[in-house]
Amino acid sequence: MIARLAALFCLAAAPLAAQDLPDLQGREVVVATENAYPPLQFVDPASGTPVGWEYDALAEIAARLNMTVVYETIAWDAMIPAVSEGQMDMGMTGITIREDRAEMVDFSAPYMRSEMVMLVRGDEARFDDAASFAADPDLLMGAQPGTTPFYVGVYEVLDGDETNPRIALFDTFGASVQALRTGDVDLVLTDGTAGAGYVAATDGALKIVGDKLGAEDFGFIFPKGSELVAPVDAAIAALQADGTLEALNTKWFLDYKMGE
Incomplete structure (x- = not known):
């Protein structure tokens, strides 16, 4: 059953070679996360370290775009308003792409269904x-x-x-x-x-x-008009094209057992 679900999670995206990705020249990007939605993002009870599918995916995105990620933990009900107001540059916590939310924030391309x-x-x-x-x-x-x-x-x-x-x-x-x-x-x-x-x-x-x-489709969120949307979209497409997203699905939805 998990295998069938995992097969649905990645959305098709246009291939994009790594060398075509923008270079953000080490730009610091503050990312809001709740750390309460396993296996996308949560605190590992054994190590006390935040981990999950989204952390791994964003680490890949950051490496390919040459950007530096700084995480800030925030409650779910405050996340979208905080990103909308520009208090953070980006948000992640399995956020469903919806029209009402798109009135407050910009979404990345879907990275999971x-x-x-x-x-x-x-x-x-x-x-x-x-x-x-x-x-x-x-x-x-x-x-x-x-x-x-x-x-x-x-x-x-x-x-x-x-x-x-x-x-x-x-x-x-x-x-x-x-x-x-x-x-x-x-x-x-x-x-x-x-x-x-x-x-x-x-x-x-x-x-x-x-x-x-x-x-439902999940996407990262950004303040309206953020110049980060296009580079992140390009990186998501690259991760899909080279099999990285599929590998993360295997790691977090097939191989990983929460609580172990």
């Missing part, structure tokens, strides 16, 4: 799809406000009421998954990237049920 899935406990038997979850008023969903899973939960699973008490709000995605595991909520919506990783790491404690609820 994932499909929304329903993550539940391994012994869940009360529902097996979105309709049966919605039909039981005693069931709760965990979500991080302002995220794609939150809006999909509100508008595609429940009744379109963003204040619906059946949605328990959490500061981070990881906190919502922990609440799922302890029984405080019954469902967490997530993209297949994180969902498959959690299933693989929990030895049956979590599983995915129901049909996929659509696809």
